[in-house]
Amino acid sequence: MEKKRTAPISTAVAILTGLVVLAGYWLASGQEGGLASTVLSLRGNLLNTAMLLAAVALVLGSINLLVVHIGKIRHGSKNALYSFFLILAMEFTFLVVLIQGPQGTLADWLFTYIQLPIETSLMAVLTFSLVVALLRLLRRRLNLYTAVFVFFALLTLLGTAPILGVEVPMVSDFSRYYAQVMASAGARGILLGVGLGSVATGLRILLGADRPYAE
Amino acid sequence: MNWLALGVVVLFAGLIVVFWLLARRNGDAKLRRLAAYEVLERAISYAVEDGTRVHVSLGRGEVTGPNSAAALVGLSVLRRVGEIAGDSDEPPVATAGEGALGLLSQDALRGAYRSLGHPYSYDPTLGRVSGLTPFSYAAGAMPVMADEKVSATALIGSTGVETALIASAGNRSRSLVVAGSDSLPAQAILYAAASQPLIGEELYAGGAYLGAGSAHLASLHAQDVVRWLLILVIVGGALGKLLGVL
Numbered sequence: 001m002e003k004k005r006t007a008p009i010s011t012a013v014a015i016l017t018g019l020v021v022l023a024g025y026w027l028a029s030g031q032e033g034g035l036a037s038t039v040l041s042l043r044g045n046l047l048n049t050a051m052l053l054a055a056v057a058l059v060l061g062s063i064n065l066l067v068v069h070i071g072k073i074r075h076g077s078k079n080a081l082y083s084f085f086l087i088l089a090m091e092f093t094f095l096v097v098l099i100q101g102p103q104g105t106l107a108d109w110l111f112t113y114i115q116l117p118i119e120t121s122l123m124a125v126l127t128f129s130l131v132v133a134l135l136r137l138l139r140r141r142l143n144l145y146t147a148v149f150v151f152f153a154l155l156t157l158l159g160t161a162p163i164l165g166v167e168v169p170m171v172s173d174f175s176r177y178y179a180q181v182m183a184s185a186g187a188r189g190i191l192l193g194v195g196l197g198s199v200a201t202g203l204r205i206l207l208g209a210d211r212p213y214a215e
Numbered sequence: 216m217n218w219l220a221l222g223v224v225v226l227f228a229g230l231i232v233v234f235w236l237l238a239r240r241n242g243d244a245k246l247r248r249l250a251a252y253e254v255l256e257r258a259i260s261y262a263v264e265d266g267t268r269v270h271v272s273l274g275r276g277e278v279t280g281p282n283s284a285a286a287l288v289g290l291s292v293l294r295r296v297g298e299i300a301g302d303s304d305e306p307p308v309a310t311a312g313e314g315a316l317g318l319l320s321q322d323a324l325r326g327a328y329r330s331l332g333h334p335y336s337y338d339p340t341l342g343r344v345s346g347l348t349p350f351s352y353a354a355g356a357m358p359v360m361a362d363e364k365v366s367a368t369a370l371i372g373s374t375g376v377e378t379a380l381i382a383s384a385g386n387r388s389r390s391l392v393v394a395g396s397d398s399l400p401a402q403a404i405l406y407a408a409a410s411q412p413l414i415g416e417e418l419y420a421g422g423a424y425l426g427a428g429s430a431h432l433a434s435l436h437a438q439d440v441v442r443w444l445l446i447l448v449i450v451g452g453a454l455g456k457l458l459g460v461l
Contacts, residue, residue: 026221050279054315061314061344064321065355068343078362115348122350126376129383133408136386140410149406187399190415194397196442197419198284200434203228205287209235209430210422212290212323 011208017046018206066090152178223441230440234433244432251411252424255393258367259299267366268305269296270359272381273320274372274396275312275352282373284419285397286316289372290323291422291431296369297327299425302336305364310345312352316372317344353377357384370394370409371421374401382408416442 024043027036069083077083096106134153137146158168159175204210238244262269273289276282296307301324309320321342328337345355357380360368368385370378374396382405385392394405395413405412413421416438422431455461 022224026217047279054277054279057314057318058347059314061311061317061347064317064340064342064344065346068340071340079358082358119348119350122354122377122380126379129379130404130407133379133383133386133404137407190399190402192445193416193442194418196438196445197288197416198281198397199224199227200231200438201284201287201419203224203231204430204434207228207231207235207430209231209433210287210291210428212287212294212319 011211014211015206015208018202020046022202022206062090152183227437227441230437231430231433234436235430238429238432238436244436246420246424246432246435249417249420249424251393251395251413251417252421254391254411255367255369256425258391258393259296262305262366263300263303265366266304267364269300269307270356270363270365270368270390271296271307271309271320272356272368272370272372272374273309273311273316274370274374274378275349276316276373276397277313278315278319282397285371285373285395286313286319288419288421289369290316290319291427292369292371292425293320294323294327295422295425295427297324298330301327301331302333306336306338306341308359308363308365309342310352310356310359311343311372312346312349312356312374314344314347317342349375349377350380353380356381360384360388360390365390367391368393369421370396370405371413371418373397376400376404379404379408386410 020039020043023039027039066087069086072083073080073087093107093110096104096110100107134150138150155171155175156179159172159179162168162172201210205212259269261267271289271293273286273293274282276286278286293307293309300307307324309324311317311320321339324342325334325337325339328334343355343359345359346352359365360381361384365385365388368381368390370381370392371394374381375398378394378396378401382392382394386408391411392409393411393413394409395418396402396405397418402412402414406414419438420431420435422428423435452461
């Protein structure tokens, strides 16, 4: 019953908002008080409201993170200790930023000496993950596509970062050629597909045929 | 005013409407085989039977930004997974790297429970924000696979290179990882790291392949028509240039 009551309103709001924002791409700012100017002004207001709602969602997202980890501690889950430290760090950072502001000395220290090194370490771990993934790929899905993928990945590495600084003749030239011609053509093809998929998803929502945002 | 872009959008919308009406009248349509979604569909059924969980990771694409389409597809897939596996002992869990997306994941799961007829079984902590920066999102999503009896992970959304860490965690916990992203570097990484990678527009076909409704099928057919038109324009343009006509 509730579905019947709420869905048409949220759908209508989503469609109208989408149409106004989309129309803004084709309307040049015209005369003051004209239709184009009204639509563009409405579009600006809607986008500002969306930004505001996104900021509220960010706060709610942080609360959600907190609730999930409190739940993990309460239920005594396997890695509850990590959850405890997460909550501790979150509360501490929140208090620091609340008192000093985001540009404060301690807030800056926390970012430079805690968050940045941790994220950099994860970036380093990523390198090993990729090597392991490549080896796993050779074991799991050994076919022509995998062979081509691995061959060109290794060739790119050789072309961009020669071992001990020794450039293998022709490798750099060839890797430059395929990066600029073959890989670029492939990438454009994939991006065209991504673009078409994005337009189709947007239009499904504008037509009210798909409502992933609400029941 | 860019009339060409407007024309393409209007044509696209018209094709979706036509194919939607046809799909509603003719029922099931034939789709080409896409192993990733076939495997995912089977994995969801197995998860329901053997008491394990499906994890849908929605990436960190802002709903108000240009990467929202991938996130919205992820939400459609989540909703569908919720409808199939929502009443199992271990219901699906969703992680997101953006606040609004986290809220929408809760909404999608709530909707799935309502459509199953037992809205009170819905647990809001099933839709989670795992972190708000790329690596904190990955770091928050990784333990879900190891600690929460996850047998299949669908990584469907806008992600960057950090997605390799999530896929690797899935591989380590021996769960199936079906993954796609709208970013090229992430796609290249996922080709190696995921059990079943989704390349290019395959990401956007999730709803159609998981039975999310005739609108998804219609948009897939419209996409095919517009793609062929684009191919004709590109090949025609290249030939025209070669022959000196253009």
